[in-house]
Amino acid sequence: xxALYFMNTSKRKFSVIGCGRVGICLATFLFKNNYEPAGFFSxxxxxxxxxxxAAGCGAVFDTVAxxxxxxxxxxxxxxxxxxxxxxxxxxxxxxxxxETMVFHLSGAHxxxxxxxxxxxxxGVGSIHPLQSFAPYEPGQTSPFEGINISVExxxxxxxxxxxxxxxxxxxxxxIPTESKTLYHASAVVASNYLVTLVKFALxxxxxxxxxxxxxxxxxxxxxxxxxxxxxxxxxxxxxxGPVARGDHETVSRHLADIDEKIPExxxxxxxxxxxxxxxxxxxxxxxxxxxxxxSLLFKQT
Numbered sequence: 093x094x095a096l097y098f099m100n101t102s103k104r105k106f107s108v109i110g111c112g113r114v115g116i117c118l119a120t121f122l123f124k125n126n127y128e129p130a131g132f133f134s135x136x137x138x139x140x141x142x143x144x145x146a147a148g149c150g151a152v153f154d155t156v157a158x159x160x161x162x163x164x165x166x167x168x169x170x171x172x173x174x175x176x177x178x179x180x181x182x183x184x185x186x187x188x189x190x191e192t193m194v195f196h197l198s199g200a201h202x203x204x205x206x207x208x209x210x211x212x213x214x215g216v217g218s219i220h221p222l223q224s225f226a227p228y229e230p231g232q233t234s235p236f237e238g239i240n241i242s243v244e245x246x247x248x249x250x251x252x253x254x255x256x257x258x259x260x261x262x263x264x265x266x267i268p269t270e271s272k273t274l275y276h277a278s279a280v281v282a283s284n285y286l287v288t289l290v291k292f293a294l295x296x297x298x299x300x301x302x303x304x305x306x307x308x309x310x311x312x313x314x315x316x317x318x319x320x321x322x323x324x325x326x327x328x329x330x331x332x333g334p335v336a337r338g339d340h341e342t343v344s345r346h347l348a349d350i351d352e353k354i355p356e357x358x359x360x361x362x363x364x365x366x367x368x369x370x371x372x373x374x375x376x377x378x379x380x381x382x383x384x385x386x387s388l389l390f391k392q393t
Contacts, residue, residue, distance in 0.1 A: 105130035107163030110170030111143035113225040119147040121234040131162030157185035188214040202272035203245035217245025236260035336372040
């Protein structure tokens with residue numbers, strides 16, 4: 093085990109368990125102001141050594157318990173599936189005390205999977221950066237700067253999590269622990285399903301004979317403009333198009349062509365249309381032909 097490098101004893105020392113992309117970036121860019129890396133542990137010792145080298149401070153530990161004991165704050169940045177078992181291991185080895193704060197960085201799970209640490213007297217919480225992390229490269233800019241980070245857990249953990257976010261140059265927002273799953277579903281829809289929706293639009297345009305890259309260049313200004321309108325006016329007022337206008341003849345032609353040429357997308361178009369009609373109904377221009385539009389969208393192919 094490497095020797096610890098002590099700097100400013102007033103700094104809060106933290107340990108990172110799981111030295112992948114997020115763990116390395118967290119250790120590297122949190123090392124300022126009131127935070128100092130103290131310990132690193134990973135399934136691969138090479139990964140832990142890489143995290144320590146990137147942070148420039150701390151020690152590589154051979155055991156998860158030794159790593160946790162080195163820090164006032166313990167970040168579990170392992171894959172989601174083993175967060176709970178790592179926490180259990182730390183409790184069984186008495187590696188957590190009443191002064192310890194334990195966080196995981198999963199978006200899908202709440203702090204409830206750290207219940208054993210809470211029962212052992214430690215503070216528990218989760219912090220989730222709404223960001224995609226590339227492999228760390230020396231000299232890179234911080235991937236945390238200017239992003240949003242959700243925080244939930246014990247009151248003290250929420251407070252600490254907000255401070256961590258601020259130190260990273262991010263914006264923190266607190267959510268109730270029981271809402272973590274819906275929060276994560278929202279992020280999935282906004283990111284993953286947006287890709288699916290764009291792919292749907294590209295596929296329709298590619299049916300005209302255009303390559304995908306050309307189709308994207310054509311649709312990109314429309315996509316960006318729609319997002320800008322949503323930000324400026326809200327979803328209801330930003331909505332345009334045949335469903336919002338009650339133009340069932342245009343929608344009927346869309347469906348006829350999709351059913352004939354790309355039938356695998358028919359159900360998706362119909363489903364999106366019904367939800368779009370709901371949005372249109374919340375605005376000033378509820379189509380008088382809403383019932384006819386619904387009948388068209390729900391019609392079996």
